[in-house]
Amino acid sequence: MATLTQAESILDVDAAEWNALCGTDQPFIQHGFLASLEASGSVSPELGWQPAHALLRTDDGALVAAAPLYLKDHSMGEFVFDFAWANAYAQVGLNYYPKLLNAVPFTPVSGPRLLARDDGARRALAGALAKLPEHMGVSSLHSLFGDDSSTAAMLGADAHARRGCQYRWFNRGYADFDAFLQQLSSKRRKEIRRERRRMTDAGVAIVVRRPDEIPAALWDTLYAFYDRTYAIRGQDPYLTPAFFAELTTRMRDQVLFFIAYHNDHPVGMAFMMRSADTLYGRHWGCETDYHSLHFETCYYTGIEYCIEHGLACFDAGAQGEHKIRRGFEPVATWSTHVIADPRLEHAIGDFVEREAAMMADFEAEQRQRCNFEQAPATPP
Structure with a gap:
């Protein structure tokens, strides 16, 4: 049996415990990067980033899964744009903010978002996170730029997937x-x-x-x-x-x-x-x-x-179709979204499904413009 708790600061979480769940040396999900954001005042409640990091522990206190999590009262610094969603909420008299954000602040880099000891713990964490909007009385939960395992776990918890496109150079x-x-x-x-x-x-x-x-x-x-x-x-x-x-x-x-x-x-x-x-x-x-x-x-x-x-790979940042002319190649990115209100959940689900089809076509068109027929496997 595992229980979800939340930490008001990453500085309250043991660095070794957190990093043991990462499964990668990608820097942005490491405790040191997240701690640097909070300790420096770059991320704080005053700036609209209230840390609420998710920790899944067994009865004996062992940390088996975790996720960087923030309560947000705006959508700045995210790079997956949902301002139209906020407007839709306002038009029907609902509040979009605050919302929950499972992401690395200011970092549109794909990687682990649900850290876990194993797939079972990751699925348990995804299920617990998906229930948080209702439990906390907020509009939604958004997991941005997740890797394959994080995205799959959130989809298993009935989140909606949203597709994007970035450009990377492969060696x-x-x-x-x-x-x-x-x-x-x-x-x-x-x-x-x-x-x-x-x-x-x-x-x-x-x-x-x-x-x-x-x-x-x-x-x-x-x-x-x-x-x-x-x-x-x-x-x-x-x-x-x-x-x-x-x-x-x-x-x-x-x-x-x-x-x-x-x-x-x-x-x-x-x-x-x-x-x-x-x-x-x-x-x-x-x-x-x-x-x-x-x-x-x-x-x-x-x-x-x-x-x-x-x-093996150079991830030079978000966006930028001009990168195609400089040897970079298009790759898909994914975010997942849990919407608490059933009316808007249906509308947003329909939107991201149609958008994903358009993004797939766009990525295929971009690949035709580059000199490489097939991208190598993307590093984790």
């Missing part, structure tokens, strides 16, 4: 960047070489640094680059400076910064993380706009890093 055993380029069409090879040449001609070079290789004086500059990306859109940045300090203390071996220099002056950066087989591009920023700087910092140098270090 097919390339000896170097030029070997990768040879797999592309002549037109695309020329485009990429032209973009990279612009950087060389401008005197811009990228260096890859671990946190312990970054001088103290450079940290403020790197954060200013990140902040500028949001400022030009009129937004506050999601992550505080303290987040990067927390993360590099808790998970320094999985943190990388790709720093662009014009001569000896830093002009841009991409913040990335890695697992044993995958590089993850997360955030970028620059001092001023250089033509092709984003592509060089966020894509091409990352591809080179994967080839050099034998990584």
Whole structure:
């Protein structure tokens, strides 16, 4: 017999217990990443993220399943857009917020969302989570960017699946960047070489640094680059400076910064993380706009890093059909949704079914535009 409890902070959960359930070294689901978000104030009730992490324990107190869970009073920082659903609730006089979110904040990266000792524990956790909207008196539960096992467990608990599309680069055993380029069409090879040449001609070079290789004086500059990306859109940045300090203390071996220099002056950066087989591009920023700087910092140098270090996959972030022209390939992503109100549950279920068919067609069309007929198996 197992009982579901909820923790008001990931900092109240033992890190070793949590990580023992992950089944992967993907960084974002690890205790250290989630703890860095909360300890830095990037995630907090004041910002509309109330931690309510789900813990499934046996009678003897053993943790057999867990899920990152938040009570949300908005839909920002999620990357699976449900604003139209919130409007539909308002039109029939119902409150969409608060809602429950099973996800990694600000992180549209597919991976485990229901951590478990085994499939039975995962199914038990999914069943318990599906009942929470009714028990807590909230509109819904949303599990975003789940891997296959998490998605299957939620579907077994009668959730609705929603399909999305992202783009990833896969390493097919390339000896170097030029070997990768040879797999592309002549037109695309020329485009990429032209973009990279612009950087060389401008005197811009990228260096890859671990946190312990970054001088103290450079940290403020790197954060200013990140902040500028949001400022030009009129937004506050999601992550505080303290987040990067927390993360590099808790998970320094999985943190990388790709720093662009014009001569000896830093002009841009991409913040990335890695697992044993995958590089993850997360955030970028620059001092001023250089033509092709984003592509060089966020894509091409990352591809080179994967080839050099034998990584199987480069997940460079959400969205971006332009990635097709740069050797990335379309892959499906999944989220699952439990809707408490039966009227809206039916309407949303019908919508995501029709949307999934359109997304499947879109993904097939995108694959026809890329140079690869079949993507390799996606790393976990």
